[in-house]
Amino acid sequence: MTTERHDVVIAGSGFAATLLARLLLRAGREALVVERGRHPRFALGESSTPLAAIALERLARRWGLPDLADLGTWSRWRARLPGLGRGLKRGFTFYFHRPGEPWRPAPAGAPPNRDRLLVAASPSDEVADLHWLRADLDHHLVRRARAEGIEVREQTRLDGAEETADGVVLRGECRGRPVTLHAAFVVDATGPGGFLARALGLAEAAVATPPTGLLFTHLHGARPLAEAAAEAAGRAGGDPLDLEAGPYPDERAAVHHLIAGGWMYALRFDGPEGGGDGAVSAGFVLDPGGAAAAEAALAARDPAAAWRRLLDRYPTLGAQFEAAEPAPPIAWLPRLPRRSARAAGRRWALLPHAYAFYDPLFSTGIAWSLVGIERLVGMLAGGARGAAPAAPALARYDALLAAEAGHVDRVIAGAWRAMPDPELFAAYSMLYFAAASFAESRQRLGPDDHPWADEGFLGATDPALAAALAAALAALARLDPGRRPPAAGERRAFAERIASAIAPRNLAGLADPRRRNLYPVDLEALVAGAGLLGMTPAAVRAALPRVLRAPVLS
Numbered sequence: 001m002t003t004e005r006h007d008v009v010i011a012g013s014g015f016a017a018t019l020l021a022r023l024l025l026r027a028g029r030e031a032l033v034v035e036r037g038r039h040p041r042f043a044l045g046e047s048s049t050p051l052a053a054i055a056l057e058r059l060a061r062r063w064g065l066p067d068l069a070d071l072g073t074w075s076r077w078r079a080r081l082p083g084l085g086r087g088l089k090r091g092f093t094f095y096f097h098r099p100g101e102p103w104r105p106a107p108a109g110a111p112p113n114r115d116r117l118l119v120a121a122s123p124s125d126e127v128a129d130l131h132w133l134r135a136d137l138d139h140h141l142v143r144r145a146r147a148e149g150i151e152v153r154e155q156t157r158l159d160g161a162e163e164t165a166d167g168v169v170l171r172g173e174c175r176g177r178p179v180t181l182h183a184a185f186v187v188d189a190t191g192p193g194g195f196l197a198r199a200l201g202l203a204e205a206a207v208a209t210p211p212t213g214l215l216f217t218h219l220h221g222a223r224p225l226a227e228a229a230a231e232a233a234g235r236a237g238g239d240p241l242d243l244e245a246g247p248y249p250d251e252r253a254a255v256h257h258l259i260a261g262g263w264m265y266a267l268r269f270d271g272p273e274g275g276g277d278g279a280v281s282a283g284f285v286l287d288p289g290g291a292a293a294a295e296a297a298l299a300a301r302d303p304a305a306a307w308r309r310l311l312d313r314y315p316t317l318g319a320q321f322e323a324a325e326p327a328p329p330i331a332w333l334p335r336l337p338r339r340s341a342r343a344a345g346r347r348w349a350l351l352p353h354a355y356a357f358y359d360p361l362f363s364t365g366i367a368w369s370l371v372g373i374e375r376l377v378g379m380l381a382g383g384a385r386g387a388a389p390a391a392p393a394l395a396r397y398d399a400l401l402a403a404e405a406g407h408v409d410r411v412i413a414g415a416w417r418a419m420p421d422p423e424l425f426a427a428y429s430m431l432y433f434a435a436a437s438f439a440e441s442r443q444r445l446g447p448d449d450h451p452w453a454d455e456g457f458l459g460a461t462d463p464a465l466a467a468a469l470a471a472a473l474a475a476l477a478r479l480d481p482g483r484r485p486p487a488a489g490e491r492r493a494f495a496e497r498i499a500s501a502i503a504p505r506n507l508a509g510l511a512d513p514r515r516r517n518l519y520p521v522d523l524e525a526l527v528a529g530a531g532l533l534g535m536t537p538a539a540v541r542a543a544l545p546r547v548l549r550a551p552v553l554s
Contacts, residue, residue: 003182011187022065023373035153044281046133047265074125075125087131090122090128092118093116093117093255095115102232183347186348188348214286215299220279251268261292263284362415364408418476427499430498430511431469471501508525527544
């Protein structure tokens with residue numbers, strides 16, 4: 001059998017794989033993209049963030065590919081890629097549900113907005129993030145890659161990998177015929193526990209996040225959230241539903257419904273007038289060892305029945321989704337959290353999403369993958385065909401991903417520990433939002449030529465954030481809200497501790513009880529915090545157009 005020889009082979013053909021291949025071509029390297037399936041095909045990982053948009057803009061500027069910036073903001077996507085499905089994402093919305101009860105704002109005398117939390121990620125629709133309809137986007141990027149001369153070989157399954165002195169030999173099957181590829185360097189862009197992890201027998205690292213599973217689909221014909229919530233509340237009697245105005249419409253966001261033993265995401269795509277069919281990407285993340293154990297066990301046998309049981313158990317979710325049609329069929333992924341013990345070897349590397357994944361709670365996946373792409377392109381750029389990155393560079397890549405994976409794991413594990421209590425969860429979440437908004441502000445307002453990708457993702461190497469996270473995790477361990485409800489004084493003390501801990505990184509006016517759990521993009525807080533960025537208030541004000549307007553790169 002003839003062995004094909006290639007410079008770089010990328011396993012997988014999602015957005016990360018094809019973006020990497022295009023960037024490598026600009027950097028003077030050739031890549032073969034290998035995909036076991038065929039486009040268009042369903043894929044998860046749909047909710048973007050400002051950090052992802054900023055990374056896309058950097059890559060677009062650095063490598064002369066302005067179309068990459070079209071993927072970063074809702075307004076640019078709608079104008080430049082009108083045929084591709086997407087949804088407007090203005091921020092993060094959280095509703096806290098109780099079994100058997102319709103969702104409604106907290107009763108009189110309860111803490112303000114105890115069961116509702118909104119955190120804006122953008123000040124306007126123009127610069128807003130978006131949900132990516134991955135079947136459309138991935139297929140579009142495959143076509144773009146092919147138009148630039150990159151080979152994307154579909155229906156090719158890779159089964160084996162063997163490291164050699166000058167590369168990696170890959171074996172598999174292409175449309176029923178054996179295939180052998182010799183790659184000078186291999187990048188795994190398949191997913192956690194994916195091809196290279198199996199083929200090279202990489203050990204798995206322990207994770208702190210609960211061993212959750214995912215029950216998921218796309219729903220067509222779902223009702224608007226506010227309408228469903230009002231109807232469910234009306235059925236139960238009592239006062240009409242009266243929502244305090246938030247910084248954006250509640251549903252134009254990554255919507256999180258926290259339930260006993262897990263949570264549900266709901267990402268609405270645009271309707272026909274804006275392109276797309278108005279579908280909702282929805283999924284329940286369930287802890288099989290927690291309060292949703294029965295539903296998780298049922299999901300393993302009958303995903304559709306588990307879905308119906310969950311909708312029956314939570315009346316507001318039932319009112320919104322019970323009449324919606326799933327397509328594709330509801331499916332169960334039994335294990336979400338995974339982490340490999342290594343991220344790179346002498347002639348191979350895993351992209352972040354192939355190295356580790358924990359939970360989609362804070363939408364970290366897309367941005368982290370883009371930072372990994374940026375690092376790999378930087379390492380491979382300029383090298384001769386057949387050359388691997390220098391060993392010290394690969395060692396740094398491995399070490400940085402390990403630090404980031406551990407950090408994200410701790411952030412997610414803490415969120416799960418706080419989840420049984422809405423007030424503790426809302427206070428704890430300020431850690432994530434402070435880290436994200438601080439990184440966004442530094443990168444958006446700082447110099448374009450700074451090596452931002454070399455810094456720890458989401459504050460993973462930031463001592464101030466590490467100390468804040470450690471203190472929060474220790475406090476949660478003492479409170480243990482899954483065992484007993486904390487007292488009111490304990491909740492207040494925890495929220496005050498979080499506010500104090502994030503103060504050195506709080507540029508967004510977070511952890512402020514006067515906000516009543518409704519956080520807009522606060523530009524005055526950003527200006528007031530200029531010193532945290534090493535800037536003057538006047539310099540921050542002068543740079544605010546970079547926050548308020550989408551960039552024009554072409």
